[in-house]
Amino acid sequence: MKVSALIPAYNEENTIKPVITTLKKVEIIDEVVVIDDGSTDNTSDVARGAGARVVRLEENGGKGAALQKGIEIIESDFILMLDGDLIGLTREHIYRLLNPVIAEEVDMTVGVFSEGRGLTDLAQFISPHLSGQRAIKTRLIKKIDNLNSAGYGVEIAINKFVKKYGTLKYVDLTDLTHLMKEEKRGFARGFIDRMKMYYDILKVFIKKI
């Protein structure tokens, strides 16, 4: 039984190291794979320095394309998907996500922030379906063929597929949060990216897949 952690990352040099360091300490995780989605900062070097296997995409293709690349190269039985901007990740969060999937209780878990920062907790309370923190059976996610162009709609595309062909469960991730786009990229660029995210989500949501 093998487990890979997969982190799509676009300009996450400030936050990715502790995420990788925590993952590397968890015995059941065999490899940590970072797909650097055309970052213009030092994400690749920082991730490599922290012990991750790094695959760099020359152009920024969006979260869906980065995840798709990772899914293609991973040969493990289970994939733990995490964002590169998490703050406060612990081994307990990792086991909460992985255990139900490894135990074959469900095909996928989706982690929902709780008791962390008010704003990110609220966003996930309103829409837990968007969370990027997940564990899933590799053979199931490899069957989804439309992730490449999904961008930020990638979670909705995965949800649609798993709801149709598998089972899923939401798990609480206490005291975990992430940086919001506006915090990472400044208000203007962050807001534009937020609008792009809603557009990507809407596109996938209304498309029949």
Ligand SMILES: O=c1ccn([C@@H]2O[C@H](COP(=O)(O)OP(=O)(O)O)[C@@H](O)[C@H]2O)c(=O)[nH]1
């Ligand atoms: O073009 C992109 C945009 C985002 N990401 C990564 O996808 C994850 C979630 O993105 P982001 O933090 O922007 O989303 P938020 O959590 O703020 O909605 C993070 O690890 C990003 O680095 C990516 O690989 N390519």
Ligand SMILES: O=C(O)[C@@H](COP(=O)(O)O)O[C@H]1O[C@H](CO)[C@@H](O)[C@H](O)[C@H]1O
């Ligand atoms: O939770 C949400 O509403 C959004 C936006 O989070 P923020 O408002 O930037 O904290 O973040 C999630 O949605 C994205 C699209 O599905 C995912 O790619 C992210 O992983 C997830 O954190």
